[in-house]
Amino acid sequence: MPKYDFVTVDVFTDQRFGGNPLAVFPDAAGLTDRQMQSIAAEFNLSETTFILPPADPRNHAHVRIFTPRAELPFAGHPNVGTGYVLACMAGDPPEHYTFEEAAGLVRVHILRDAGGAISGARISAPRALSLDIAVPIDLVAACAGLNEDDIGTGVHYPIVASVGASFVIAEVASLEALARAQPDLAAFRDGAARLAALPEHFAVHLYTRLGEDFLHLRTRMFAPLLGVMEDPATGAANAALAALLTSLAPGENVDLHYDIEQGMEMGRPSHIIASARKTGEGPVLATVAGSCVPVTRGTLEL
Incomplete structure (x- = not known):
């Protein structure tokens, strides 16, 4: 029976149980579109993200974002939270990540607090207004x-x-x-x-x-x-x-x-x-x- 690890984080807050909850699957390789949608519906959060290998090796990940009912081309709190999760897992992360998404490339800058601990992220929207x-x-x-x-x-x-x-x-x-x-x-x-x-x-x-x-x-x-x-x-x-x-x-x-x-x-x-x-x-x-x-x-x- 296939098993997939996940983590959840609260995004846009420094207090647990505030902000917007997000579920992140750091290694979603092997999941089908239908399975991703079913998992997002099961979690029933605003969004769930699935991290896949990038098509272009110069980028860090291909990120797919699902609400309980549909896939999104881009969303903000999933990218902030996914960048944070990857940075925490890396231990010594790069200063920036680049995610491939349906709307384009999303650049993610990792934020740190006064003590140097990873605290969040800043993302650049993939398209101009x-x-x-x-x-x-x-x-x-x-x-x-x-x-x-x-x-x-x-x-x-x-x-x-x-x-x-x-x-x-x-x-x-x-x-x-x-x-x-x-x-x-x-x-x-x-x-x-x-x-x-x-x-x-x-x-x-x-x-x-x-x-x-x-x-x-x-x-x-x-x-x-x-x-x-x-x-x-x-x-x-x-x-x-x-x-x-x-x-x-x-x-x-x-x-x-x-x-x-x-x-x-x-x-x-x-x-x-x-x-x-x-x-x-x-x-x-x-x-x-x-x-x-x-x-x-x-x-x-x-």
């Missing part, structure tokens, strides 16, 4: 269980944005409105049928400013069509958010760092540092960083 369709306010409000006047439009209208994975990004008018948001699965299904241009299994990422600070945000992310009613910490969505807001900031050469809270309403507080840079000549590029805490390890039998 791309913007797609504007999304009707009533559709976003329905999906989030909010009123239309809860959706802010002062900076931008709800829009599909991506730096490797697509999200509907919408500003919420207040912290109180953000706290009231609840995903409505029927509205998501209706939205997918109503607006064919939306990405398959579309997800909604909401944010609001904390006080007057443009760079301090709280977010929530709903992806029920992917089997994730709410995500405690979403690196790819917050990277896309940072890139979107930076693209709209005044000036041609802008480098901004966003301090983001997520997961508070779920009892899993998460802390994410998302950064984005734009120049007058080039694309808007984003990174996302955070700490990790080891939780469990075990063996799965097939």
Whole structure:
């Protein structure tokens, strides 16, 4: 009977049982697509990652990412957590890893604390910011269980944005409105049928400013069509958010760092540092960083 070792870590936190849990299979060679999907459904976390040998020996690994219902081309917290796990297993890891993923190459920089211990990772999104369709306010409000006047439009209208994975990004008018948001699965299904241009299994990422600070945000992310009613910490969505807001900031050469809270309403507080840079000549590029805490390890039998 084949056996596969796994570990779980909490990502975007320095406290066990905070952040976003992740299961990592460090040696997934031999698993089929169906088996990977079944294992992810069994763990029932936002994502589970499977590490395979790279196609190009210059890279460190081929990483596949599964939600309970589907494979993703790229995601943030799985890359941060997978980089952390590989670095801890290596003992003397390289400063950077390069992961092959469906969305492209993901560069992972290993972070250390003041004492030199491995503490987390910072990842570079595999693609520059791309913007797609504007999304009707009533559709976003329905999906989030909010009123239309809860959706802010002062900076931008709800829009599909991506730096490797697509999200509907919408500003919420207040912290109180953000706290009231609840995903409505029927509205998501209706939205997918109503607006064919939306990405398959579309997800909604909401944010609001904390006080007057443009760079301090709280977010929530709903992806029920992917089997994730709410995500405690979403690196790819917050990277896309940072890139979107930076693209709209005044000036041609802008480098901004966003301090983001997520997961508070779920009892899993998460802390994410998302950064984005734009120049007058080039694309808007984003990174996302955070700490990790080891939780469990075990063996799965097939």
